[in-house]
Ligand SMILES: NC(=[NH2+])NCCC[C@H](N)C(=O)O
Ligand SMILES: [Mn+2]
């Protein structure tokens with residue numbers, strides 16, 4: 001069972017670090033989401049929510065890259081902690097929400113989700129909502145920042161300590177991933193994305209085809225045996241509405257496009273785990289990006305369902 005029901009307990013797990021990022025501040029993300037009322041917002045829809053508090057890990061040493069990676073040891077330590085915490089929740093039948101922290105932490109969460117899915121015989125689909133493809137490697141990266149590499153590491157292209165976080169092999173095959181909202185990809189990274197055949201719905205695609213068609217494509221083929229993991233990098237959103245992130249890229253989804261994206265995911269009933277990452281309160285304005293993230297996460301958990309039931313069927 002992984003569909004969200006009112007009885008599936010949700011577990012919030014904070015990972016207050018920015019070791020994988022190029023700007024400091026995402027370490028304050030978990031607390032900003034709590035201050036924005038994430039737990040009561042979900043509870044207001046009848047969901048039961050346990051806040052597990054924050055994980056701990058090494059401080060950010062703020063060093064230059066070594067061998068193509070910045071802060072590799074610290075990133076490994078944080079991701080081990082995330083992996084173990086997320087895996088423990090899934091094993092108990094809970095729906096974990098990782099409160100980042102920067103996006104390198106998706107290596108820990110998704111490797112745990114993949115391990116869980118292997119153990120229970122479920123298929124896994126990952127929706128990567130982001131301005132960036134995060135598919136760099138040590139040789140392709142322009143920055144050495146590991147938050148630009150999690151998808152590559154999860155697919156087996158990275159250092160062993162990260163590729164094998166969740167056990168025997170890489171957590172994902174590229175064909176399990178759907179990337180949505182992409183609008184900033186580095187030149188070498190772009191070639192590698194094509195080479196590996198990642199399914200990317202970039203902003204050009206969303207502009208031309210609309211969010212509804214985009215999500216229909218990205219969600220196609222899900223069935224009762226599929227665990228859906230959503231990795232929500234807050235820089236997915238247009239910076240006009242979501243300024244509180246370290247790596248803003250103009251031209252992202254509007255408020256309504258983002259809502260529709262979340263609502264269509266909710267409609268599948270297959271959501272099994274979630275990351276909320278890259279929120280940077282140091283760059284935010286009166287916590288508005290955190291408040292917006294909470295609003296969108298409510299939609300992801302079916303906030304609008306009640307209203308829809310009173311509406312005319314669209315097809
Ligand atoms: N999760 C993120 N915000 N990633 C931003 C990555 C930016 C750039 N592509 C890099 O590799 O450095
Ligand atoms: Mn991003």
Ligand SMILES: [Mn+2]
Pocket residue numbers: 103130132134147233278
């Ligand atoms: Mn990202």
